[in-house]
Amino acid sequence: MDYSPPPLFKQGAPARVKVTVFAILSLTLLVVDAHMHVLNTVRQVAATVLYPLQMAALMPRDAVSSMGGYFSSLSSLQNEVRDLKNQQVAQAQAMQQAQLQMAENAHLRRLLEAREYLPVASIMGEILYDARDPSTRRIVLDRGTRNGVQLGLPVIDNAGVIGQVTRVFPFTSEVTLLTDKEQAIPVQVLRSGLRSIAYGRGRSGLLDLRFVAPDADIQVGDVIVTSGLDGMYPAGLAVAKVMQVEKVAAGAFGRVVCQPLGGIDRNRQLLIVMSGAARAPRPAEPPAPPVHGASRRNLPKMDPVPVPPLAAAPLPAQGLPTQPGANSPAGTGAAAPAAPAPAATVPAPAGAQHPGVRPAAAPAATPPAATGTPPAATGAAHPAAPPTTTAAPAAKTTATQPVPAPRKEGA
Incomplete structure (x- = not known):
């Protein structure tokens, strides 16, 4: 292997x-x-x-x-x-x-x-905030009584009128804008000189010229300025520009709508015109005439009107009728003023009046019969009293005292 x-x-x-x-x-x-x-x-x-x-x-x-x-x-x-x-x-x-x-x-x-x-002094103010009431057109400025602001002073800007001071506090003041419903200002048409009054229309921000005749000389584009007749706004300040003119033939007045020229809703800095210092004082009003039915204690006293005494007219012989023209000058036959006839009867008691004749306003202490001369004639010829032939006791007759001639009604 x-x-x-x-x-x-x-x-x-x-x-x-x-x-x-x-x-x-x-x-x-x-x-x-x-x-x-x-x-x-x-x-x-x-x-x-x-x-x-x-x-x-x-x-x-x-x-x-x-x-x-x-x-x-x-x-x-x-x-x-x-x-x-x-x-x-x-x-x-x-x-x-x-x-x-x-x-x-x-x-x-x-x-x-x-x-x-500006012809008058002014101070500058800044808008702090709008008023709390949403139904009005008002603003609050940072100037008050400590700065000399008073009620009624106008507020403007560089373009025109803004409003008027309506409430004043120590450090602030409330301004009612020109377009408020309760605000009115006397104005004048710069072109024709027609005077009128501009009223605010509220939240719409426009103005109305009320009570203007239908044939008034106002055109679209006319500039409206202050007339100065109220003594508060200086004359010549720009207010508004005419936007719409309605002339109703059937109505008594026309309708004119204007657009304010001032920056009411735009600017923050404004001018308070101190016009109160330059306003002339109003003339003194004449005294009111006395009211009918007022007490006479307040009326001035009237001096009495002196009346020169008249010479006594020659008396005619007793029992002989008066011949017309006997005593007229130069025997012309002119009617001479009748002399009072001697009274052969007892004098009339106090309060006796001739029919249709108002008694003379003479003092009671010195009646005319005691003066020996007749009262002053008023220029109207009175008829001579006819001689009286009624016999009376000698102790109670006054043959040598003449009866005063009656005065004419309304003398």
């Missing part, structure tokens, strides 16, 4: 001999290549032939390294994009703030220019 190893496992030359032979061969090739450079061509051919095998062997390594680079670059790109977005937001906010400041600066410049042309 053969126990020898198979041919595949036969060792041949010993391993030490092989190592020694190959080491000597390598050293020889190194020396020859270093001195004669005969192996460069062989090396290039071997590198060219082995390059595909080398690349195939390096592919796993390159794949692993590229995968790591991909994930690292993706993370770095994400961080960079986040930083850029934050920077963009910050720059956008800064740009918006800069634009807001530029717009505010331009608006303030316009306010200062408008302030120079």
Whole structure:
């Protein structure tokens, strides 16, 4: 039986001999290549032939390294994009703030220019917030009584009228806008000079000119300014622009709709016109006339009208009738004023009146008979009293005392 190893496992030359032979061969090739450079061509051919095998062997390594680079670059790109977005937001906010400041600066410049042309003093205020009541058109400013703000002062901007101060507090004030339903302002058409009153329309933000005649000289595009008749708004401030004119032939009044020119819903800084200092005082009202039926104690006293005394007319002879024209001047026959006839009877008791004649308002202490002269005539001729022939006791007769002539009704 053969126990020898198979041919595949036969060792041949010993391993030490092989190592020694190959080491000597390598050293020889190194020396020859270093001195004669005969192996460069062989090396290039071997590198060219082995390059595909080398690349195939390096592919796993390159794949692993590229995968790591991909994930690292993706993370770095994400961080960079986040930083850029934050920077963009910050720059956008800064740009918006800069634009807001530029717009505010331009608006303030316009306010200062408008302030120079105002005939009265004014102060600048900033809007803090809107009023709490949503049904009204009001705003709150950061100026109050400590800054000299009073009730009724107008509020404007560079374009026109905004409203009027309706409530004042120490540090703030409430302004009712021009478009509020309870707000009215006297205005005037700049082109034609027609005066009217503008009323607010509430949330619509428009104005109405009420009680305007249908044939009034108003056109679309006319500018409405303050008339200054109320003594609060200075005259000539721009208010609105006419948008719509409706002339109804059958109605008594027309309809005019206007658009406010001021930045009611846009601007934040406003001017409070201190018009109270420049307003002239109102003239004193004349005293009211006395009311019918009022007490006479408050009426002024009237001075008595002096009446000159008249000369006594000559008395005719007793028992002789009066001849017409006897005492007329120059014997012309003109009717002379009749003289009172002497009374031959007892004088009439107090309170006796002639029929149809009002008694004379004479004091009771001094009757006309005691003065010896007849009262002043009123210019109307009275008929002479006929002489009386009735006999009376001598003790009770007054033949020498004339009876006063009766006064005419209404004298």
